[in-house]
Amino acid sequence: MAALLKAVLSASEKAAEIARLCRDAEPLFRLLVAEKTGADRNQRFSHDFKTLADVLIQEVIRHDLGAKFPELRGHIGGEESNEFTNANGDTVAVRVCGTVGETAALLGSVLHPEREAAELLAAAAHREVAVGDAALDGITVSIAPGDVAVWIDPIDSTNEYIVGREDVVPQDGIAPSGLCSALVLIGAYERSSGRPVLGVINEPFHRRHPQTRGWQGRYHWGIAYRGTHLSSLSPPPPPQPPPRVVLSRAEAQGVRDALASLSGGHLHFAAGAGYKMLCVILGHADAYILSGGSTFAWDACAPHAILCALGGGVVALRDALRAQREGDTRTPPQLTYNRPAEGAVGAERWANLGGLVAYVHPQHLEAVLEALAAVPGL
Ligand code: 2IP
Ligand code: CA
Ligand code: CA
Known part of the structure; x- marks a missing residue:
């Protein structure tokens, strides 16, 4: 159901x-x-x-x-x-x-x-x-609509959508920019806890049909609900160090340098917060790190649910670093989606103010936090 x-x-x-x-x-x-x-x-x-x-x-x-x-x-x-x-x-x-x-x-x-x-x-x-997807027929988990709420980003990476470049060559599976990074993001979270429970990422511009040249899209989904973890994607392979990371071009130099040392000098850059999380979901990167507050609940909720379904998650970078400095060895808490930032107005109420780390393997999250521990200003 x-x-x-x-x-x-x-x-x-x-x-x-x-x-x-x-x-x-x-x-x-x-x-x-x-x-x-x-x-x-x-x-x-x-x-x-x-x-x-x-x-x-x-x-x-x-x-x-x-x-x-x-x-x-x-x-x-x-x-x-x-x-x-x-x-x-x-x-x-x-x-x-x-x-x-x-x-x-x-x-x-x-x-x-x-x-x-x-x-x-x-x-x-x-x-x-209508979606005719046979893979959905065997799914028995039932999420009560009255228990959840939804965040929508109708088009993430609007700039890439408007500019519409189709000729950007992916590097190691990651397109640095272009129309393919424009995504539809729909995520559901549990109203009581704020935890993401269901996410869909739709790629409207996945590829051109080889014959008709019309656009072909595709979608990915994940459910992480009361102990059930299901996804349209296969579970990720075991982690391989060092983590491959993907960043925004707006990322500060201190963060770039620390992560470059961690990942063997090779950083990936891409447009779109949703697209960068998708790169982690698809296994093209091991972590997406953002040190600033430029993403919002509607950017993160859907990818976060899929990451949880795959055994990973999304945490607030600054909170995780603070806990690490205070000697707290527990896994940092996941981002939640039901509480606006105190004192903020407009869209800022729903900003992920403390930045974020999106990951599939907790080992990679740990490595990222260790690498960033000494970056000034974080
Ligand atoms: C944007 C979009 C940007 C991203 C920014 C998001 O959403 O995903 O690309 O910046 O954080 O809020 P960057 O590309 O530097 O990661 P929108 O396109 O919906 O405004
Ligand atoms: Ca967005
Ligand atoms: Ca948008």
């Missing part, structure tokens, strides 16, 4: 289709290009449009999950607010309406005069997307 998993996978597939549509359908792509070239007159409009793609995807996921599981309504959060100011200065709350015509009219009021774009998006929002 993997009803929740099936619903989240279907929602992620629909989200991926909308993400591909916005790149492939001419009237929609024009708006993305307008964002890139930044022609003055279009700038505000295209910025709004870009946000609209994100907002609409989030609203579609929220709508579809809430329709299937009324217990989830009011417990589905995400990166985007659904409030939009159109070119006339009117505020519009973007949502999926009862009919495709109503949704098209609502989107039309945001995208005016781009009616065709509004109609394309509305049709995609109302399309039935």
Whole structure:
């Protein structure tokens, strides 16, 4: 009875289709290009449009999950607010309406005069997307929707999505940038404990079909719920030292240097917080380390659930280092997703302020923490 998993996978597939549509359908792509070239007159409009793609995807996921599981309504959060100011200065709350015509009219009021774009998006929002995945049939774990809440990042790595480079060559399986790092992330966490329990990562731009040249996506999932650990991915092979690490290009020099010594001088850099966690999930890297607070609950929840399903996890870097300095030898606590940061406002309430380490093997987490112990400022 993997009803929740099936619903989240279907929602992620629909989200991926909308993400591909916005790149492939001419009237929609024009708006993305307008964002890139930044022609003055279009700038505000295209910025709004870009946000609209994100907002609409989030609203579609929220709508579809809430329709299937009324217990989830009011417990589905995400990166985007659904409030939009159109070119006339009117505020519009973007949502999926009862009919495709109503949704098209609502989107039309945001995208005016781009009616065709509004109609394309509305049709995609109302399309039935079912996941025919035989691997799901044997899953018996049942997660009560009333016990969980959901975080959505409708498009992670928006910059790469807009720029849309397809020619970036992966190094050791890790693409340093490019469209493939744009991902849909949907994670569920237990309301009472805040622990991640179910995660889906959808890669809308996994590869071009060799013949048709159309985009082919793929998804990965994991469940770590009350002692049950299941994933679409095979368990990782035993750990091999030294850990291979992946970092943001924004990472500070002290952290880079310490990790370079740890990993034999070879660091990987990639765009997208979700993509870097995916690299760990897929075994292309052993750890993703971020020293700053530039990720949020919606970036980490879905990958974290998959990492837990594989025996790994995500911890707050600064808390883990502090515990280590105080001589605490226990495994550091995992990130949780149900409590906002005290005193913060807006998105910052949900920032992972203490940075993070994502890993599969606890031995690699230990090695990373040891390597970073003496970095000034951490
Ligand atoms: C971003 C995105 C960025 C990432 C940042 C996230 O989310 O994943 O790529 O920075 O932390 O918050 P970096 O690439 O340096 O890791 P979004 O694209 O959804 O804003
Ligand atoms: Ca993000
Ligand atoms: Ca995003």
